[in-house]
Amino acid sequence: MTQIYLYPIWTRLWHWTNALLFIILIGSGASLHYGTDILAFDTMILIHNSAGIMLTIAWVIFLLGNLITDNSKHYRIQLKGLITRLMQQSYYYGIGIFKGDAHPFHVSAEMKFNTLQQLTYIGVMYGLMPILIISGLLFLFPTYLPDQFMGIGSIWIVAITHLIIAYLMVIFILSHIYIITTGETVFSNLQAMITGWHKGKDL
């Protein structure tokens, strides 16, 4: 059994802030969207907007963190053997995992994500997040939008973009929560994100 210190304190704090904000945003967002009245509508708007702004700040911190620290190395795509690694990983999740195969990817201080994970995180952090944030901010300042964009109300476009990304984020969160149970033991990855130490016999 070996351990490596994989998640420095700032990534962990950032991660759990994100997690909390995601829960708040999904809950309040769904309530605004479907018009439930768990809390007064105005309160929900306040909560959702505040959490959204905080998530934006958290995202900027993530960008800065990746600029300042060497955390960015985990987000560098290694093109060589990309397809093979993706196939291996998919085969593992689809079939191998049921047969008790060994995990095809080995976590190291150099690379903490397997390729599938890495591509997903890049997609979420550099693809979905910016769109989510921009549409959210436009929602806050509709005054500066043109009334119409290509014959459609621009606010509607913003609303629908925000909605679709939000749905994708929910799917991401659900898969994320599930996939972390596929570590050494069901809870080992969760523990790693709390303590910072990744444990594993296969290191």
Next chain:
Amino acid sequence: MKNFKYVKIIAFLILLTNFHTGFANTTEKTENCLRCHSMETLAYRDKNTGEVINLYVNAQQYKQSNHKNLECTTCHAAEHNEYPHPASVKQEQLYCLDCHKEDSKFIPYRFTEIEQDFNHSVHVTESPYKFSCFSCHNPHQFKISQVGEDLSKIIGYDNGICLNCHAATGQSKSSATLLKSHQWLPNPSLHWKHVRCVECHTPAGEHFSHKILPSEKSVKNCVECHSKEATLLTRLYKYRSQEDLQETGWLNQAVFNRAYIVGMSRNETIDLWSLIILGFTILGLLAHGLGRFFTNKIRSNKK
């Protein structure tokens, strides 16, 4: 007709001269009329129709109205300076457009367009009564709403105009009938606090329209506000946030923005498909988890 000419000439002269110097005596002359006409009880009963003609002019509101700089006799015949008023002025007919049609200064207010829309509104085409601008606008109190004013006040003011007749007790259209005709709408009184009657009863467009549509053509579809319909929504939405922006600064607006209304982002197709995909995701993950659990069990049993 003689009076029209008179009024026009005076208005023309006024517009030629500088308002401030030209109106040095305005208040004094106005006060002279208000001496009698600011008495709330000043009224008489028309001998022919039996209707009570209210002669009261609210001095306070007059001084805040768009016409506050005008003398009474800019619009009314100068003969009113005499009392008793000569019989010749009794038949006086006034009309907003008489003064507002030609002057380029009033172009932003789109009077010609308003007149056209008004002439096509149900009140003119359907109503048995004779409608004029003054049915809705008291010339002595008329004040247009400005973006940035308290939104609830604007809504209250505008809806007050309509409710004056449509919710007046004792008339054919009492507030009970109004609530009844809007029964399909959840919580009509809440809606009347947050949207203007004209939002549903006039064609959606960039500007406020004076063309009141017949009830069949009025907006009944929730989705037009609570979802995507661009113009109707945008008109309302913009008004609100601009108001918020001016009132509270941009930071407050960002956090407290009230621009969002229920179901803004609602779209049935997207919702349906997203929920289906979400459902399958959850099912897939559950199945995967169960699969892991059981295969794991089988494997450990084998060992």
